[in-house]
Amino acid sequence: MSSTGRYKGFQSWLDERSGLSEIFRFLREKKIPQHRHSMWYYTGSAILLFFAIQVITGFLLVFYYNPTLEGANASVARIMTEVPLGWIIRSVHSWSASFMIAFVFVHLLSIWITKAYRKPREMTWMSGVFLLFVSLAFGFTGYLLPWDDLSLSATKVGTDIPRSIPVIGVWVTKLLRGGEDVTGDTLTRFFGFHVSILPVFLLAFLAIHVYLIQKQGMSIPLVAEKKDEKMKELPFWPNFVYREMVVWLVLTGILFSVAVFFPPSLDKAADLMAPAPEGIRPEWYFLFLFQMLKIFPAKILFVNGDTLAVLLIFLGVVAFFFLPLIDNKPEEKKGKIITIIAYLFIVYAVAMTIWSLL
């Protein structure tokens, strides 16, 4: 039997059992609309790329990381100084987390502005917002793992925020910390969240999200839909995938270059008894919320300022989650106001982040 014959035989054997040819047929028949907002389609696959890099570098780091009070900082120091090319692996892991979250924000904001979440894609949006929360949780839990002064203090501040929530606040803080204060138990708990619980959630929501996208197809911008004209389409395979590969290559190049030229440093091991250092700051994607909490007055009328700020953030998050249901008539005046709110939110978040950095 020739090698081609053997390959064909193996292909039909595999197909009979897995039904892979059905998937490939689906991918060949899947069409991507082409319009002036098409570039936003690439942000979704960019997130997947950074997630894949996170998984690979995370596996490599976990071989050397020791999630204990005594060993955490020393093991990260060892990764950076003794493990061959360990500093690059850590740097790529850290930077790809930032890139991933940045692209999640861009992806969601582009969907918000182009109204891609409108009927019947409400659930796709909601699963995407869940993915944003999980990504932020990854960032929050990962920030503590080097166990240096800054990460300890930032985690203390971060886990203290839920305390302002009425009724359940104290319980949430205790749940996050594994006790009254941030200790070695918090570190172990955060490590557990970071490497086992959150990945399960992320994969589950990712599967739902991707399934919904395939089921509903790619959304067409509202402006183009209104015109009701036949839109140019591209096959997903191979035309769109080749274009995506170009984006992946460029992003991978940028990520590695940034990781090589700007690797993150490591402070000395955190001391639980030491006073909080100056300039406590969370990761950049939490800065706008951090600044908002900082500038909020201690008391507004008879209400505690912190409680009010946390409740406002909570309401904002709930509204963001149910956005497709709130913006149920996107072509009318209400829809236009919601688009303006999207732009205002971008300006607000950028301004608050800059203010926090000053």
Next chain:
Amino acid sequence: MRKKKKFIILFVLVISFHSFFLLKPDFAQQVGQKEKTEMTQEEESQEKIISGPQNIKESTGIYVFVAWMWLAIFVLIYILNLKIKEVDRLFEIRFISEKKK
């Protein structure tokens, strides 16, 4: 003139390929370990660690690797661009013939 050309080619080849030998992590690590003083692990963790290449050889290797990576990316993008043009043309032909039917 010919000698000069040969010399330039040889020079470019040496510059291009010496990085592969420099990139050997074992070598860089050996040098790094030699440079380290006899500090205890506790003392070591008291300092702020600046991440980056451990020595000049590792840093040269890394930067040459980044240059090679970008060169490879540009070549791949060029090839992908040709492929995109080809598949788009094929799709257009099919698209037009479908329209005519």
